[in-house]
Amino acid sequence: MDVTAETVLRQAIFDHLDEAVDENGMMTRNQLSKFEVEGEIYRLIDHSRGIRNPKDMNGTLSIMSNPNGKYADEEIGGSLFSYDYREGSDANDNRKLRQAYDLKLPFILLRKIVPNIYLPVYPVYAIADDKENHRFLIALDDSLRSVADPLHLNPVEKRYAERITKQRLHQPEFRGKVMVAYRIQCAVCNLNHRELLDAAHIISDSKPHGTANVDNGLSLCKIHHAAYDLNFLGISPDYEVRINEDLLEEKDGPMLKHGLQEMHGRELSVPLKNSEKPAKERLAERYEDFKKAS
Structure with a gap:
């Protein structure tokens, strides 16, 4: 040719x-x-x-x-x-x-x-x-x-090279592995539309120990990812979903009620393989941030 x-x-x-x-x-x-x-x-x-x-x-x-x-x-x-x-x-x-x-x-x-x-x-x-x-x-x-x-x-x-490698290799690979491990569904609400899901870090990748391992990841829909990043939603080391106390008291329509408040106390859906389940020590560290914000 x-x-x-x-x-x-x-x-x-x-x-x-x-x-x-x-x-x-x-x-x-x-x-x-x-x-x-x-x-x-x-x-x-x-x-x-x-x-x-x-x-x-x-x-x-x-x-x-x-x-x-x-x-x-x-x-x-x-x-x-x-x-x-x-x-x-x-x-x-x-x-x-x-x-x-x-x-x-x-x-x-x-x-x-x-x-x-x-x-x-x-x-x-x-x-x-x-x-x-x-x-x-x-x-x-x-x-x-x-x-x-x-x-x-x-x-x-x-x-520049490190940014390109992160964008083109590390982030997509991390997302792919997390999506497969969580069977392409949100760990909080079980939504299973891939285009509405993110691979969220438990420990931020901006920190030295925020590695791109599946046990440092969560498959979350976009609303629960945003809520997790802002500490409106927390996840305990025992895989229990918790909602910020102030948010629980608010009254602001069906999205707040059904999308967040009703998730309080819900058990997290986790991968089947033990090696891919969220690391409890990572969840514990992140959960401290949530408690301080609450």
Whole structure:
């Protein structure tokens, strides 16, 4: 395929991905395997490998990163993602990714959330072929391709890179994992419309221990997320929902009554896996803030 035509096709794929990701947040393997673009079906994920190299394309279309896989994919330098060479495939898989690097072709990073569910991050770019360490360096943003030394950013570049990485990788991945753990419903009221749900931090991500782990997250509808952030709503370490005492005394229509006041004393809906349930020590710390505000 002509490189210009391929670039146009890749952009069309990204445009259609925008619609799919806006609607679903994440994508299943089946959706990625049968992705329709203007009446044509494209496979965006390989059957069995962590890299998708279509025969009729000059370069790699997607790479998959599995936190529990055998390859040491990781974030490095505050701005880059390391993608290890595939073992024994230098003439094939690595060659196609090398061509994507040489031709400056954008592609997709698929972050595995749970089996068969992925977060697409795109467009990303291979900006270095680190042969000494048997890896490619992947930039998560177009502007990061032009920095002089990606592994040694100046302070301004580093702040920008950290913000981009947080926006494009950490926040969507955190949301995806929390949504899956809570079965796409609000932990307070059980509303199950994905577009009305947020992944809320128990301990703010602005604090050093406000990590992007599922046990530091809650799936909350937008009204309960706002109420939680403002300490109108609290959650005890025993998973009980509490409402600010002053708010309980107010009279202000059905939204206040049914949306907040009637949640007082309700048991929180939590994930099935113990490892994904809200950490009680985190809830206890945050609950102290709620009690002070009350």
